[in-house]
Amino acid sequence: xxxxxxxxxxxxxxxxxxxxxxxxxxxxxxxxxxxxxxxxxxxxxxxxxxxxxxxxxxxxxxxxxxxxxxxxxxxxxxxxxxxxxxxxxxxxxxxxxxxxxxxxxxxxxxxxxxxxxxxxxxxxxxxxxxxxxxxxxxxxxxxxxxxxxxxxxxxxxxxxxxxxxxxxxxxxxxxxxxxxxxxxxxxxxxxxxxxxxxxxxxxxxxxxxxxxxxxxxxxxxxxxxxxxxxxxxxxxxxxxxxxxxxxxxxxxxxxxxxxxxxxxxxxxxxxxxxx
Amino acid sequence: xxxxxxxxxxxxxxxxxxxxxxxxxxxxxxxxxxxxxxxxxxxxxxxxxxxxxxxxxxxxxxxxxxxxxxxxxxxxxxxxxxxxxxxxxxxxxxxxxxxxxxxxxxxxxxxxxxxxxxxxxxxxxxxxxxxxxxxxxxxxxxxxxxxxxxxxxxxxxxxxxxxxxxxxxxxxxxxxxxxxxxxxxxxxxxxxxxxxxxxxxxxxxxxxxxxxxxxxxxxxxxxxxxxxxxxxxxxxxxxxxxxxxxxxxxxxxxxxxxxxxxxxxxxxxxxxxxxxxxxxxxxxxxxxxxxxxxxxxxxxxxxxxxxxxxxxxxxxxxxxxxxxxxxxxxxxxxxxxxxxxxxxxxxxxxx
Ligand SMILES: Nc1ncnc2c1ncn2[C@@H]1O[C@H](COP(=O)(O)OP(=O)(O)OP(=O)(O)O)[C@@H](O)[C@H]1O
Ligand SMILES: [Mg+2]
Numbered sequence: 176x177x178x179x180x181x182x183x184x185x186x187x188x189x190x191x192x193x194x195x196x197x198x199x200x201x202x203x204x205x206x207x208x209x210x211x212x213x214x215x216x217x218x219x220x221x222x223x224x225x226x227x228x229x230x231x232x233x234x235x236x237x238x239x240x241x242x243x244x245x246x247x248x249x250x251x252x253x254x255x256x257x258x259x260x261x262x263x264x265x266x267x268x269x270x271x272x273x274x275x276x277x278x279x280x281x282x283x284x285x286x287x288x289x290x291x292x293x294x295x296x297x298x299x300x301x302x303x304x305x306x307x308x309x310x311x312x313x314x315x316x317x318x319x320x321x322x323x324x325x326x327x328x329x330x331x332x333x334x335x336x337x338x339x340x341x342x343x344x345x346x347x348x349x350x351x352x353x354x355x356x357x358x359x360x361x362x363x364x365x366x367x368x369x370x371x372x373x374x375x376x377x378x379x380x381x382x383x384x385x386x387x388x389x390x391x392x393x394x395x396x397x398x399x400x401x402x403x404x405x406x407x408x409x410x411x412x413x414x415x416x417x418x419x420x421x422x423x424x425x426x427x428x429x430x431x432x433x434x435x436x437x438x439x440x441x442x443x444x445x446x447x448x449x450x
Numbered sequence: 451x452x453x454x455x456x457x458x459x460x461x462x463x464x465x466x467x468x469x470x471x472x473x474x475x476x477x478x479x480x481x482x483x484x485x486x487x488x489x490x491x492x493x494x495x496x497x498x499x500x501x502x503x504x505x506x507x508x509x510x511x512x513x514x515x516x517x518x519x520x521x522x523x524x525x526x527x528x529x530x531x532x533x534x535x536x537x538x539x540x541x542x543x544x545x546x547x548x549x550x551x552x553x554x555x556x557x558x559x560x561x562x563x564x565x566x567x568x569x570x571x572x573x574x575x576x577x578x579x580x581x582x583x584x585x586x587x588x589x590x591x592x593x594x595x596x597x598x599x600x601x602x603x604x605x606x607x608x609x610x611x612x613x614x615x616x617x618x619x620x621x622x623x624x625x626x627x628x629x630x631x632x633x634x635x636x637x638x639x640x641x642x643x644x645x646x647x648x649x650x651x652x653x654x655x656x657x658x659x660x661x662x663x664x665x666x667x668x669x670x671x672x673x674x675x676x677x678x679x680x681x682x683x684x685x686x687x688x689x690x691x692x693x694x695x696x697x698x699x700x701x702x703x704x705x706x707x708x709x710x711x712x713x714x715x716x717x718x719x720x721x722x723x724x725x726x727x728x729x730x731x732x733x734x735x736x737x738x739x740x741x742x743x744x745x746x747x748x749x750x751x752x753x754x755x756x757x758x759x760x761x762x763x764x765x766x767x768x769x770x771x772x773x774x775x776x777x778x779x780x781x782x783x784x785x786x787x788x789x790x791x792x793x794x795x796x797x798x799x800x801x
Pocket of ligand 2: 608
């Protein structure tokens with residue numbers, strides 16, 4: 176029993192190490208001085224330093240990490256909240272009234288299967304006409320479209336899980352549609368809404384392609400901004416600074432995931448109807 | 451409170467006709483029970499009245515107003531669902547108060563009404579729990595509580611006691627009966643439990659395959675069933691049906707030499723119903739019929755026998771337990787003509 180347990184832990188540890196190696200390497204490199212990076216490739220840091228983070232967090236005339244973070248935050252919030260607002264009533268109408276179930280639902284869900292780059296050129300031209308290029312709103316709207324399929328899928332499942340008797344009971348209790356939706360259906364979809372938000376936010380935050388394509392100066396998101404740090408002072412890639420900026424960029428979605436993790440799982444309908 | 455009138459109501463799901471030309475008037479303040487075998491359309495009829503299903507044709511009139519086209523929330527009825535349908539994210543208190551809040555009742559009045567309902571249903575100590583943390587019986591009581599805090603035009607109950615144990619079922623039944631008295635409200639109650647139907651109802655509606663078989667007080671239905679279906683549906687054990695004929699003013703029973711005079715109007719007699727308790731067990735040579743005991747059940751106060759009479763089939767009868775009759779014993783069965791229920795070839799009562 177004991178030796179087998181130990182063996183199991185060793186295997187787990189090796190697997191965890193192998194799978195997380197890139198993360199560890201980035202993290203370690205972020206704390207090495209540029210001199211050490213070229214000299215010492217090991218995971219051991221000889222002289223830990225915060226110099227790379229200082230570089231990243233200092234506003235220079237060319238680079239402003241706070242600006243990128245703010246752009247990402249704004250765009251990711253639009254890109255994750257807007258699909259929820261749109262998908263919630265849509266999911267209800269599809270499940271309970273059957274609207275769009277035959278065509279719209281499969282269509283929207285399959286949107287996810289298409290490589291989004293095929294929208295790039297028409298979108299660029301449309302955005303140029305509408306003045307949405309290089310704006311946080313423009314980027315957010317696009318990210319909302321990226322997130323819509325997942326939001327709709329999660330919410331359709333959540334609404335379908337609610338016993339229809341609950342809605343009938345609410346009608347019998349005198350509730351019209353708005354009260355039914357906001358006081359009964361919405362609270363019961365809470366876990367799905369939180370999941371939608373977390374996944375949507377993370378997807379939006381980490382999006383790179385459209386960020387690169389649709390922004391130039393004002394609305395550059397963190398993912399694109401991070402790449403600017405790779406070659407700060409001309410010459411080769413500054414690995415230390417690059418690692419530090421990636422750590423900074425990865426922190427917000429990571430924190431969000433950790434905070435929300437416990438709320439993502441679990442069903443709300445226990446005790447509603449007899450089993 | 452209101453009278454509910456149903457006129458020539460039909461309901462089909464696709465090609466399947468589930469409610470067939472039902473007409474019924476439930477007077478104001480009546481306790482009306484729908485009974486019938488599983489799948490006969492009791493829930494569907496109730497849901498039509500509630501507005502949760504839309505009628506294929508016909509009219510529903512509540513309190514003099516045609517509500518056939520109205521949505522459930524405009525009909526002012528309250529309903530207890532077969533499956534409770536409690537709001538799982540709300541506490542018991544919020545569940546009970548939901549309809550009152552929907553109607554924008556002042557908070558003080560809500561608190562008072564919720565407290566009163568909780569007292570009646572003995573839910574006071576659970577008010578702050580969520581439904582998930584309640585037993586089946588407690589959930590059922592919350593579902594009833596949610597219906598009774600309001601003052602609807604009528605109450606609809608769909609098998610509200612089906613998930614309770616025998617003791618709680620009896621208690622809650624008494625509770626509902628007293629509730630009906632104190633509220634003097636029109637109530638429609640669906641069940642397939644005969645005891646519930648007989649004890650609660652002012653009026654019973656027996657349904658079969660989407661049609662009304664008979665409407666009447668429990669006593670009328672039991673004592674003068676309009677057809678063989680109702681006769682056999684109410685009462686336990688179910689009514690014996692004897693293959694009797696009427697000839698020359700006499701009732702002819704196969705395998706019997708007794709001559710019973712046929713009352714007027716029994717000319718078309720094809721079947722005679724006889725309840726087990728109206729059938730006396732006698733010595734083998736005394737009764738109208740005789741046969742051999744094939745099943746003997748000891749019920750404590752009485753003994754229930756199933757007697758094989760050969761020509762008249764198997765007949766159930768009650769006798770006192772002290773006789774200790776056993777399987778294989780030969781017995782006689784005796785009964786009076788006035789205890790027989792005469793039916794014609796279509797199963798319809800003759801007189
Ligand atoms: N939505 C529906 N679609 C198709 N058929 C239905 C639907 N609802 C009910 N039915 C059918 O209508 C008939 C009556 O159903 P209903 O639920 O009214 O029966 P019930 O008398 O309440 O039975 P139980 O005692 O089992 O609850 C059944 O044969 C059922 O299969
Ligand atoms: Mg039913």
